[in-house]
Amino acid sequence: MLGAIEGGGTKFVVAVGTPDGQIQHIESFPTTTPEETMDRTVEFFKDKGVCSIGFGSFGPVDLNKQSPTYGHIAKTPKPHWSGYDVVGHLKRHFDVPVGFDTDVNGAALGELIFGAAKGLNSCLYITVGTGIGAGAVVEGKLVHGLVHPEMGHIMVKRHPEDTYEGKCPYHKDCLEGLAAGPAIEGRWGVKAYELGDDHKAWEFQTFYLAQALMNYILTISPEKIILGGGVSKQLHLFPRIREQVKELLNGYVQHPAVLECGDDYIVPPALQDRAGITGALALAVQALEAE
Amino acid sequence: MLGAIEGGGTKFVVAVGTPDGQIQHIESFPTTTPEETMDRTVEFFKDKGVCSIGFGSFGPVDLNKQSPTYGHIAKTPKPHWSGYDVVGHLKRHFDVPVGFDTDVNGAALGELIFGAAKGLNSCLYITVGTGIGAGAVVEGKLVHGLVHPEMGHIMVKRHPEDTYEGKCPYHKDCLEGLAAGPAIEGRWGVKAYELGDDHKAWEFQTFYLAQALMNYILTISPEKIILGGGVSKQLHLFPRIREQVKELLNGYVQHPAVLECGDDYIVPPALQDRAGITGALALAVQALEAE
Numbered sequence: 182m183l184g185a186i187e188g189g190g191t192k193f194v195v196a197v198g199t200p201d202g203q204i205q206h207i208e209s210f211p212t213t214t215p216e217e218t219m220d221r222t223v224e225f226f227k228d229k230g231v232c233s234i235g236f237g238s239f240g241p242v243d244l245n246k247q248s249p250t251y252g253h254i255a256k257t258p259k260p261h262w263s264g265y266d267v268v269g270h271l272k273r274h275f276d277v278p279v280g281f282d283t284d285v286n287g288a289a290l291g292e293l294i295f296g297a298a299k300g301l302n303s304c305l306y307i308t309v310g311t312g313i314g315a316g317a318v319v320e321g322k323l324v325h326g327l328v329h330p331e332m333g334h335i336m337v338k339r340h341p342e343d344t345y346e347g348k349c350p351y352h353k354d355c356l357e358g359l360a361a362g363p364a365i366e367g368r369w370g371v372k373a374y375e376l377g378d379d380h381k382a383w384e385f386q387t388f389y390l391a392q393a394l395m396n397y398i399l400t401i402s403p404e405k406i407i408l409g410g411g412v413s414k415q416l417h418l419f420p421r422i423r424e425q426v427k428e429l430l431n432g433y434v435q436h437p438a439v440l441e442c443g444d445d446y447i448v449p450p451a452l453q454d455r456a457g458i459t460g461a462l463a464l465a466v467q468a469l470e471a472e
Numbered sequence: 473m474l475g476a477i478e479g480g481g482t483k484f485v486v487a488v489g490t491p492d493g494q495i496q497h498i499e500s501f502p503t504t505t506p507e508e509t510m511d512r513t514v515e516f517f518k519d520k521g522v523c524s525i526g527f528g529s530f531g532p533v534d535l536n537k538q539s540p541t542y543g544h545i546a547k548t549p550k551p552h553w554s555g556y557d558v559v560g561h562l563k564r565h566f567d568v569p570v571g572f573d574t575d576v577n578g579a580a581l582g583e584l585i586f587g588a589a590k591g592l593n594s595c596l597y598i599t600v601g602t603g604i605g606a607g608a609v610v611e612g613k614l615v616h617g618l619v620h621p622e623m624g625h626i627m628v629k630r631h632p633e634d635t636y637e638g639k640c641p642y643h644k645d646c647l648e649g650l651a652a653g654p655a656i657e658g659r660w661g662v663k664a665y666e667l668g669d670d671h672k673a674w675e676f677q678t679f680y681l682a683q684a685l686m687n688y689i690l691t692i693s694p695e696k697i698i699l700g701g702g703v704s705k706q707l708h709l710f711p712r713i714r715e716q717v718k719e720l721l722n723g724y725v726q727h728p729a730v731l732e733c734g735d736d737y738i739v740p741p742a743l744q745d746r747a748g749i750t751g752a753l754a755l756a757v758q759a760l761e762a763e
Contacts, residue, residue, distance in 0.1 A: 241726055255726050303617040319692075320613040326594040326693030327727040334724060335687040338629050351724040396626040400691050401610075402617030433625060433642040435532055435546050436618040 183469070184231035184275075185461035186222060187284060188267065190239040190259055193218055195225045198462045200469075202295030204455060215254075215265040223274045233472075234271055235280040235464030237287030237457060240314070244282060244325055252281050280468030286316030286323045286330070287460030288409065288450070293318050294463045296451035298405040305403040306456070307332070308410030309390070313357040319401055333357040335396060340388045343368075360389040362411055378417045387418060391425035394447065398430065398439060409450040416449070423447050474760070475522035475566075476752035477513060478575060479558065481530040481550055484509055486516045489753045491760075493586030495746060506545075506556040514565045524763075525562055526571040526755030528578030528748060531605070535573060535616055543572050571759030575748055577607035577614045577621070579700065579741070581758065582751030584609050587742035589696040596694040597747070598623070599701030600681070604648040610692055624648040626687060631679045633672075634659075651680040653702055669708045678709060682716035685738065689721065689730060700741040707740070714738050 182205070187194040189212060196207040208225055212218050226234070241255040252268025268281050282290075289298075289306035298304035298318070307315040313333030317324045324330050334355045345368040349358030358364060365373045369382050376382045394406060412418060427442035438446045450456035473496070478485040480503060487498040499516055503509050517525070532546040543559025559572050573581075580589075580597035589595035589609070598606040604624030608615045615621050625646045636659040640649030649655055656664045660673050667673045685697060703709060718733035729737045741747035 317691075319610045319615055319617065322611040322613065324610055324692055326610065327689075327695050327729055328693050328725060330693060331690045331725060333690075335690050336629050336683050336720070338627050351722045352720070392627050396687060397691060398618075399622045399624075399626050400608075400688065401615055402619050402621060404618050429627070429643070431642045434619060434622060438618055 182229060182231050183462055183465040184226050184229065184234035184277075185458050185465055186234065186236045187287075187457040187461050188212070188236060188238045189284065189457070193222060194458045195222055196458050196462070197226075197229050197231060198459070200466055202291070202459055202462060204458060204462065207458065214261050215267070215270075219267065219270045223271070226275065231275065231277060231465075233278045233280070233465040233469035234275060235287065235461040235466070235468060236267060236271065237282060237284035237461040237464060238267065240283045241328065241331075242281070242283060244329055252279070278468035278472050280464030280466075280471075282323060282464055283314070283316055283329045284457055284460065285314040287464045288456045289316035289318050289407070289460070290323055290467065291452055291456060291460030291463040292405070292407045292450060294466065295459055296456070297407050297448050301404040303401070303403050304405040304407060305397055305401065306407045306409060306450070307393075307397075309361060309408070309412035310410035311362050313361050315397070317397075317401055317403060319403075324401070332393070332397065333361070335393060337389050337392045340385050343385055356389060356393050360386055360393075373411060374414070378415075383415070383418060383421065386412070387421040387425050390418075391422050391429055394422065394426050395429045398426070398434060402434075404438070406447045407450050407456075408447060409456050413449045419444070419447065419449070473520060473522050474753055474756040475517050475520065475525035475568075476749050476756055477525065477527045478578070478748040478752050479503070479527060479529045480575065480748070484513060485749045486513055487749050487753070488517075488520050488522060489750070491757055493582070493750055493753060495749060495753065498749065505552050506558070506561075510558065510561045514562070517566065522566065522568060522756075524569045524571070524756040524760035525566060526578065526752040526757070526759060527558060527562065528573060528575035528752040528755060529558065531574045531622075532619065533572070533574060535620055543570070569759035569763050571755030571757075571762075573614060573755055574605070574607055574620045575751065576605040578751030578755045579747045580607035580609050580698070580751070581614055582743055582747060582754040583696070583698045583741060585754045585757065586750055587747070588698050588739050592695040594692070594694050595696040595698060596688055596692065597698045597700060597741070598684075598688075600652060600699070600703035601701035602653050604652045606688070608688075608692055608694060610694075615692070623684070623688065624652070626684060628680050628683045631676050634676055647680060647684050651677055651684075664702060665705070669706075674706070674709060674712065677703070678712040678716050681709075682713050682720055685713065685717050686720045689717070689725060693725075695729070697738045698741050698747075699738060700747050704740045710735070710738065710740070
């Protein structure tokens with residue numbers, strides 16, 4: 182059995198599952214202090230006999246295996262978590278491989294191994310919710326460089342009618358600052374799910390997300406794009422985003438998948454609400470294989 | 473000895489070199505029809521005894537080894553070259569491995585193996601000239617997905633004082649449409665190299681390139697960024713671009729290289745004017761190793 186942890190900023194989801202991506206037993210609890218949260222995590226796995234654990238973490242995290250702070254949460258506004266050594270904590274209790282990455286890189290790997298991008302060599306997973314995060318697999322490998330992708334903060338062109346200043350504390354009107362849940366709420370005064378399908382908000386949302394997807398396509402050319410998070414519940418957005426990506430690229434990328442930009446290219450997570458935890462399971466699979 | 477071909481839209485550069493990146497003999501000639509240009513290329517290598525050939529090509533190209541048109545030039549406005557089978561042409565004359573990629577992916581690999589990114593696992597090479605092209609290495613591998621990167625065409629936010637409509641035939645005011653050589657000339661009426669260092673043009677150029685680099689950093693997190701092409705001759709641009717990338721990211725990416733954004737992170741090509749042909753040599757090295 183494999184262990185999986187989806188360590189989010191507001192809740193932790195823990196599960197055990199099989200190497201073919203089946204979740205067998207799942208629990209969740211609120212994210213409090215690191216000690217309390219990690220103790221509860223350890224408690225869950227104690228008698229489960231896992232042979233590997235995957236941890237998809239909220240970020241930023243240190244993923245550089247040469248670094249003395251590998252496996253730690255990096256500087257975060259979340260109280261008490263800055264510098265906390267999550268991998269070390271797990272390693273002290275379980276003598277098994279630990280696969281550690283961002284939650285969104287985990288989700289990308291999960292969709293590649295078990296989900297919408299099964300059998301492919303690359304994919305992009307993007308989630309739009311309280312923030313915008315993305316992970317990617319390129320040439321069969323999760324993308325890491327200096328650090329991990331932080332694609333949710335790219336700059337985008339403003340919609341000509343959008344006067345909202347933007348909500349990102351770092352960049353104000355980057356993609357996340359204009360198109361994540363809090364920006365939608367800040368701009369319109371109501372939560373995204375309260376807006377009707379024909380609300381102007383979705384025109385803005387389509388405009389920003391289509392631009393972002395265009396930029397990602399031009400940069401890493403993913404074979405599949407999985408759009409998850411709260412926004413993926415708004416199924417009416419998918420055809421609009423596909424159409425606008427196609428219009429924006431205007432025939433430039435000469436591959437049928439992009440030229441058509443059909444409903445098999447930009448898709449909701451095949452793993453649905455379990456994209457995150459199944460992604461963590463994929464990290465456990467990968468860690469076991471790497472041994 | 474290894475063979476290297478930098479197949480550009482206006483000229484072909486051919487060379488032989490050693491596995492450690494030394495170019496021994498180099499020639500160039502104008503790109504005319506594919507038959508004539510490739511015959512001349514074959515002629516050059518005929519008695520050189522090369523054991524592998526690297527071809528860094530103008531794009532778009534088909535790099536999918538499963539595709540029946542692998543190694544062909546894709547649809548291009550360049551007369552006669554659409555669909556031309558360059559790898560097939562070489563294979564008919566030389567029974568050696570052929571490494572084939574875009575010129576900019578080749579240049580990225582060249583800088584990784586022999587140049588500014590030596591010893592690293594990732595880098596981004598971007599060239600700003602008559603167009604804007606970029607290649608990248610992620611986790612030790614050249615980036616390919618559906619196709620190859622076409623990062624020069626990402627969307628960017630317009631400089632508030634820039635009223636130029638943009639020059640890209642596909643996207644009008646994408647990065648290339650606003651910041652490549654023809655856009656500079658179209659906007660100011662003179663060629664880039666004729667503009668003084670304090671011309672307003674460089675403020676715009678810095679604005680667009682810094683935004684693009686920010687987006688690439690957030691997307692693939694390269695360990696080194698190499699900025700080549702005509703613009704890299706404008707050395708005064710480098711400190712300005714570094715400063716603006718740093719300001720735009722505003723401390724968000726918590727890695728010293730990006731936080732400082734110093735003169736060892738965004739750099740001119742170590743291989744200077746030979747970045748392209750040495751990149752092709754790197755493709756030959758890689759093709760030989762893959763055998």
